[in-house]
Amino acid sequence: MLLASASVPDSSDRADWAAFVQHLRDIGLTREFTLARQRESERFPASLRSDWLIHSYRHDPSPAAVALCLLAFDHPVPQERALAALGASWFEFLVRRGLVIAIEGGWLCPFQLLLVNELYVFADRPGMEPNAIMALGPTTEVLARASFPQTDIGSALDLGCGCGVLALLLARVATQVVATDLNPRAVAMTRLNAALNGIENLSVRHGDLFAPVEGERFDLIVSQPPFLGCADGESRVLFLHGGRRGDELTRRIVEELPNYLSAQGIGFVLADFGLAEGERVSARLPSLPGAGVTILVAGKAIDLDVNAALYLANGQFLSGDALWEQTGRQVVHARACGVDHLLPALLILESGKSGVRELAVAPDRWSDLDRSLIDPLIVAARGLDEPWTAWQGRRLRLVDGTRVVHEYPFVAHEQGRLVLRSGSGSLLPEPVVGESVLPLIAAVHGAPSVAAAVPELPGEVVAPILAQLVLHGILRITA
Numbered sequence: 001m002l003l004a005s006a007s008v009p010d011s012s013d014r015a016d017w018a019a020f021v022q023h024l025r026d027i028g029l030t031r032e033f034t035l036a037r038q039r040e041s042e043r044f045p046a047s048l049r050s051d052w053l054i055h056s057y058r059h060d061p062s063p064a065a066v067a068l069c070l071l072a073f074d075h076p077v078p079q080e081r082a083l084a085a086l087g088a089s090w091f092e093f094l095v096r097r098g099l100v101i102a103i104e105g106g107w108l109c110p111f112q113l114l115l116v117n118e119l120y121v122f123a124d125r126p127g128m129e130p131n132a133i134m135a136l137g138p139t140t141e142v143l144a145r146a147s148f149p150q151t152d153i154g155s156a157l158d159l160g161c162g163c164g165v166l167a168l169l170l171a172r173v174a175t176q177v178v179a180t181d182l183n184p185r186a187v188a189m190t191r192l193n194a195a196l197n198g199i200e201n202l203s204v205r206h207g208d209l210f211a212p213v214e215g216e217r218f219d220l221i222v223s224q225p226p227f228l229g230c231a232d233g234e235s236r237v238l239f240l241h242g243g244r245r246g247d248e249l250t251r252r253i254v255e256e257l258p259n260y261l262s263a264q265g266i267g268f269v270l271a272d273f274g275l276a277e278g279e280r281v282s283a284r285l286p287s288l289p290g291a292g293v294t295i296l297v298a299g300k301a302i303d304l305d306v307n308a309a310l311y312l313a314n315g316q317f318l319s320g321d322a323l324w325e326q327t328g329r330q331v332v333h334a335r336a337c338g339v340d341h342l343l344p345a346l347l348i349l350e351s352g353k354s355g356v357r358e359l360a361v362a363p364d365r366w367s368d369l370d371r372s373l374i375d376p377l378i379v380a381a382r383g384l385d386e387p388w389t390a391w392q393g394r395r396l397r398l399v400d401g402t403r404v405v406h407e408y409p410f411v412a413h414e415q416g417r418l419v420l421r422s423g424s425g426s427l428l429p430e431p432v433v434g435e436s437v438l439p440l441i442a443a444v445h446g447a448p449s450v451a452a453a454v455p456e457l458p459g460e461v462v463a464p465i466l467a468q469l470v471l472h473g474i475l476r477i478t479a
């Protein structure tokens with residue numbers, strides 16, 4: 001396995017790197033090319049897809065497929081194929097810069113190329129060397145979609161940038177982006193990726209947490225800190241371990257982040273939290289006088305042994321007894337730290353706001369987190385803290401397409417229930433309500449004001465119900 005021992009190529013000849021990516025496009029190695037092949041692979045069951053994909057690329061003589069094999073996969077490509085696909089001068093360019101190296105059987109790249117939207121991004125191959133750079137993972141995708149702004153913004157910070165993919169994506173919508181990392185290899189890799197993609201509005205800096213941006217403020221801050229617990233005697237992997245228990249680094253980031261937000265700024269921090277039984281994520285956070293916090297937690301917890309085994313199998317390639325013995329040791333360590341299970345959480349910190357709200361996302365909707373759904377959700381969540389006086393004068397409407405579902409059980413002695421299904425597709429679980437909520441909704445829908453619709457009901461009872469109905473996408477505030 002070739003991993004984080006390879007030094008990251010120097011990125012200073014930026015124009016040459018950008019020309020190299022243009023050459024990849026010219027020979028047909030584009031996102032459309034890989035997406036089309038991926039769609040073809042979907043004929044196979046999920047467990048066979050990546051095997052089929054690699055096989056099909058390796059037997060495809062087109063320059064695009066050969067270049068992809070050379071830059072993205074583990075199998076060496078014979079020199080004459082690489083030369084024919086890339087042309088002699090680009091092949092030598094890569095060799096001189098160490099982006100492809102000779103091994104037995106041919107040439108390959110010590111890193112892996114990933115095509116993300118229109119971007120060409122290099123990262124380390126999976127591995128657990130202390131200074132390995134994390135490749136784009138499913139969690140990176142969740143954070144990217146959850147935080148990506150709906151409109152152009154001024155400044156953005158990607159804290160703990162890894163290979164820099166979030167910063168590169170943000171460079172399309174922000175005037176200026178800063179990416180920072182404690183790992184010098186990650187800094188070098190992000191610089192290389194910026195050069196490859198011709199990105200000029202990104203400043204990449206080395207340092208611990210916010211030290212490289214001291215005194216600066218940002219409209220958007222994104223961060224996916226390392227969040228696994230690191231047992232005594234285990235060597236610390238920078239992208240993975242967040243401290244002995246795991247959430248130490250995340251807590252420091254959350255505590256300091258509000259000091260780096262602009263007046264209207266917003267920060268998104270994605271991490272798994274190790275929790276004791278019955279403990280909430282909010283209980284693990286420091287108090288934040290400078291910001292309001294909305295915490296979206298996954299509807300489903302992760303078992304300690306499942307989580308440990310996945311990281312050990314995929315990152316350290318352990319199997320058999322070694323896998324399960326090491327899994328057992330990690331579970332013992334987590335329990336010794338008071339951790340019973342893990343819960344993925346997205347922390348949203350808003351400058352100039354206050355209060356902490358924790359909302360559980362519907363179990364099947366965690367991968368659907370999207371900024372277009374999150375922005376209205378955090379506005380609606382603020383309503384939970386508002387008094388009756390704030391609700392009295394509002395006009396509310398039933399969201400179009402909303403349905404009342406009567407769920408009747410087969411077993412006669414079990415009770416039925418009323419479920420409200422939002423017409424706008426809420427991220428939260430469908431609320432179960434009592435019969436009395438239906439006339440309340442009917443009364444406020446279309447009324448000139450909430451107070452006029454329900455003059456006889458006590459406000460302190462009505463306000464929290466209305467706030468929940470708005471939060472779940474059943475009612476919408478129109479004025």
Ligand SMILES: C[S@@+](CC[C@H](N)C(=O)[O-])C[C@H]1O[C@@H](n2cnc3c(N)ncnc32)[C@H](O)[C@@H]1O
Nearest residue numbers: 140160161162181182183208209224226238239
């Ligand atoms: C889980 S990876 C996330 C990488 C990338 N942002 C993503 O979402 O794919 C965490 C990153 O934080 C960096 N990191 C760890 N400790 C740090 C610290 N004290 N200050 C800055 N960065 C740190 C690691 O080197 C790693 O690149």
